[in-house]
Amino acid sequence: MDKILLGCSSCLxxxxxxxxxxxxxxxxxxxxxxxxxxxFDLCPExxxxxxxxxxxxxxxxxxxxxxxxxxxxxxxxxxxxxxWCAPRIEELRKLPLCGYILKSKSPSCGMERVKVYPLHGGxxxxxxxxxxxxxxxxxxxxxxxxxxxxxxxxxxxxxSLNESL
Numbered sequence: 001m002d003k004i005l006l007g008c009s010s011c012l013x014x015x016x017x018x019x020x021x022x023x024x025x026x027x028x029x030x031x032x033x034x035x036x037x038x039x040f041d042l043c044p045e046x047x048x049x050x051x052x053x054x055x056x057x058x059x060x061x062x063x064x065x066x067x068x069x070x071x072x073x074x075x076x077x078x079x080x081x082x083x084w085c086a087p088r089i090e091e092l093r094k095l096p097l098c099g100y101i102l103k104s105k106s107p108s109c110g111m112e113r114v115k116v117y118p119l120h121g122g123x124x125x126x127x128x129x130x131x132x133x134x135x136x137x138x139x140x141x142x143x144x145x146x147x148x149x150x151x152x153x154x155x156x157x158x159x160s161l162n163e164s165l
Contacts, residue, residue, distance in 0.1 A: 007100035048084030063126035
């Protein structure tokens with residue numbers, strides 16, 4: 001059986017690329033889905049030049065106009081991320097991707113419900129899409145894209161795996 005190729009956030013595969021030097025290994029992605037898929041993994045934050053470890057990041061601004069800022073120093077990484085995204089999207093266009101799995105809640109990879117904080121402080125009241133996820137979704141409107149956890153819902157997982165066999 002040939003395996004499909006999926007894009008995936010590196011941290012979900014156990015790579016220690018997160019801001020705190022950790023990972024978010026997802027056994028369902030690696031062990032269950034991994035029996036049917038090979039992965040092309042990316043960590044937008046690390047691969048765009050941010051160190052490990054690094055300051056945590058948040059989206060700040062309004063729901064429709066936000067920036068990716070570090071929590072303590074408020075360094076703006078938005079342009080750095082966008083400059084990295086453009087060539088990566090072109091690289092992805094050359095691959096036979098069948099889908100993509102993103103890290104939920106991430107300011108770079110979160111597909112939905114990513115907290116957006118007011119620019120000048122306060123509690124998050126709006127939600128947005130991570131910077132890389134936004135670019136990915138715009139470039140590949142027909143590509144199946146999900147966050148980790150969404151495919152582990154029993155009906156979804158059973159249906160998705162049976163359809164791919």
